[in-house]
Amino acid sequence: MASIADFAAAQKPIYHQERPSKTGLLDWLTTVDHKKIGILYGGAGLFWLLIGGLEALLFRIQLARPDQHIFVGDTFNGLVTMHATTMVFLAVMPMIAGFSNYFVPLMIGARDVAFPRMNAFSWWTFFAGSLTINASLLFCGAFPAAGWTGYAPLTTRDFSGMPIDFWWAGLTLLAVSSMVAGVNFVVTILNLRAPGMTLMRVPVLAWMMLVIQFLLAFSFPPVAVGLILLAFDRTFGTVFYATNMGGDPHLWQHLFWLFGHPEVYVLILPSMGIVSEILPVFTRRPLFGHHAVIFSGVFIGFVGFGVWGHHMFTAGMGPIADAAFASTTAIVAIPTGVKIFNWIGTMYNSKMTFPTAMLFAISFIPMFTLGGLSGMMHASPPLDLQQHDTYFVVAHFHYVLVGGALQGLFAGFYFYLPKITGKLMNETLGKIHFWVFLIGFNVTFFPMHMLGNHGMPRRIYTYPADAGWNTENLIATSGVFLMTFATLVFVYNLLTSLKKGKDAGSDPWDANTLEWMTTSPPPVHNFDFTPVVLSERPLWDHKYTPGFEIPVPEKAEEIHMPSPSWKPMWVSGSAGLIIVGLLTFNGVFGIPGWPLCIAGALGIIFSVYAWVTEPV
Amino acid sequence: MSAHAENLTHDDAHGHESHGALSENNFLGLPNIKLAMWAFLGSECMFFGSLIGTYFFYHGNSLGGPLPKDVFSIGITSISTFLLLMSSLTMALAVDAMKQQKPLTARTFILITAALGACFVGFQVVEFHEFYTEKHLVFAGANASLFGSTFYTMTGFHGTHVTVGVIWLLIMSVLITKKKLVPGKEAVNVEVMGLYWHFVDIVWIVIFTFVYLLEFLK
């Protein structure tokens, strides 16, 4: 029987590289290696996850008892706004980008992404955007406070101050970053697959990443336009959202949700992919209905563009539009149901093992299903009119995003981190993390269903004692402490595993896909030789199916690896200059705006020319 | 094999990662950069869709300021439309010449295309100036109207795309002159540039018909 030890015998490839990689800090600043960029994304995501969690902890303390006045008014609004903005754009999305960067090229047997420098550009633009949004605390002493949805006209000059400028500026940079990354990864997954890897042999996680990259590339432009219009309104005094000039606030809602709904699928589909990778490994069987899982993911992506109106049932679109959006929304239940049944089918009557990764993957299914079911309730306009802007909705999307997306990502961390660090995480701490998190999460968010049904609206900073919401709020807040404790255990586990963790080896889980055939951590060039893919589970079949061994070539391969480059950072920096110029266009902080814009534009032209003429 | 690798390095000296060894194991055998351009143009469809959609969402909602039929005149716009259409033709001829291994002809057509594009942008500046000073169509500030804001933003972003295209064309002609962009495998770089240019042209076809011409029929 063949084993992965066979691959160690392969000849090391012969390198061609224009300039050698730098070392130390300079290496991290100039790297175009997808693995390093993936680690940067993942690290940033974890950092912002802790910050976003801290913000949630603060405003849950404010809401623990009635009539409290710790964080009131705009302070509370700012915490809520930044909790959501941080969690969606700065925590979950970069963690997904991290997994996508690190594992997609490995899974499809490629040496890097299609455009390594563009990838670095995406990362630096994301980095600039994440700092810009939070910089409002530094420069204005306040957070943006218009809600993460930023509904106009609440975000216009009349009703909000300087922090909103930081909000649109940061989000615009994040939009640019995501669109570029989307195009880059679409090309990578379609074009850089190893020989023999037909689309149906692409691992489910890479498939879901393909779907979300399409969603990113096609759904970010509308919100980018919405943000540009907002920026023009605030900076130059155009009248897009000025209702007294005939402007209509619905425009923002349409543009935002045309992005916003595909965006929630961007958050959930990768976790579905991770679960679809983990379940087969620990049940020791192929994924039940492999193709159905892939096609349902693609279908969810398609339908995601046709359902934005269900966020606007209360906005008065009229009965025809309401009916249309209600039906498209209800259709989403079908592909989601297909996936759930396939996961259950994979586990049914199998000999499972239960490491922490598997526990998170299993608990993903019921928790996500609960969130999905309450989502289906919102597909019905009359019911939605009752639940809109209540804690019921808050409960719904936290079951989907925390019970779904975040649990999936935790599963991914326990499963994939050994590949990145070469060390296994501690299973005992992992199980403490899992159980405390699962209990804490349900204690926090389940009472919110009741609160919503009892009429508690979202985004209020306190409530009277006789409203009947006291007990549930106290329970919810106590759950946040459990979740915080669990997350700290996770971070402690992650950090200690770097030093004390057991050696993982190339293939700790006896897994199915190509990323486990190389060493942990993988070398810069990923694979010593380009694998030939013969089946849906290339590595499993190599190990256990005679006749499907991955051939090891005798000759060393000659490979060209991309060189480190400063240019991506130059271009992001110039784009950032334009944004800062628009931000200070009206002369705030004593910075002249328009010279910065011109300098940024010239900087982009100059650095793009340097980019295209630079040998890679 | 090593000669091949050197070729690849040489190709990459021109900065297009499409031919790097990264794509050697390329399953579909397509040039990365062309695939990326089509995906990017898909994204641009949504971008211009949003801008044109905004214009129509607000069409007829303007409270104050002149209305479309007060400002549009068929003269200057039809000239610039014609110029942009012809630039599409010269761009197609440039791509064809590059595929025929005639870089100098290609460069001539590229420069003509850039000149036509620059004329288009020039006419747009003239048009904006006329609308602002004579027709009092204001983009922003105290006398701004919804029509002014949406119109200038939509056509301005199109003009920005043309400007970016002109800069791109000029860079490309410099690279051809310096022999850093040679026919053969690299013809695809000119082709991809052409795709972008034609896309900017079709956006204008949509804007010209739906924003300008249909207004005259009302």
Added chain:
Amino acid sequence: MSHGHAVETNGAHGGPALPHSHRKQYIILGVVLSLVTFIELGIPLVKGVPELWTAAKEVWAPLLIVLSIFKFGAVVGDFMHLRSDLTLYKILFISPLFLAMFSFFAIGSLSVVHYAPFGKGYAITAQDLADGYVPPTVGGGADAPWADDKFEAAFVDAQKAGFAKGKETFAASCVSCHRADGGGMPGLGVNLTDDCYKHGGKVAALYTTIAKGVSGTAMPAWQSSMDSEKLRQVAYYVHSLKGMNVAGGKACEGAKE
């Protein structure tokens, strides 16, 4: 072109046969597209010839759209040669193209004027103010911590002020023809309190009618004597009269909205 050719024969690499040149087709297509553009430009001129214009009134606009679709298709299909290119490229471009067309057609058809006259928040009407409008609060009543929301108050104050000014201007300039309560007068102004409008009942349409007047009637163009702020206030005020159906008003004129 010919001189370029001579130089290049040296520079051309040997090797496999060159791909077929499409130069001729491109030039023919360029000529066709120019002709189509001239036809397009001619169509608005038809309006100057009343017989021709009315003869096929329903045809001209669709014809323009069909011609632009042809141009669009020709540029994408032949200049970008998507027609003969790979299916993958077609999918990559055409699916977001249709997505954009679908989404923005939907959004465009959902465009409704929402009434938020003078502040920028809630839609309240003259009737609301007459009834002693109280801003809506979310539970908790007047003692709730959010009852003194400064924006809420600002909305209502701005709207009240705007309504008051619109009503003032209406009383000063419009009542001589449209009657003090907006019910209209025989032979002069139309009834503004029913739901019939001759020139559109949207705020923007009312604004245009007030600003530009109606030629051939007693309705003057008010833009010569009122600034746009004033015109807006009156337009919103008039809009708020819709459906009040005052007693003794004139009968319905124009289309119901």
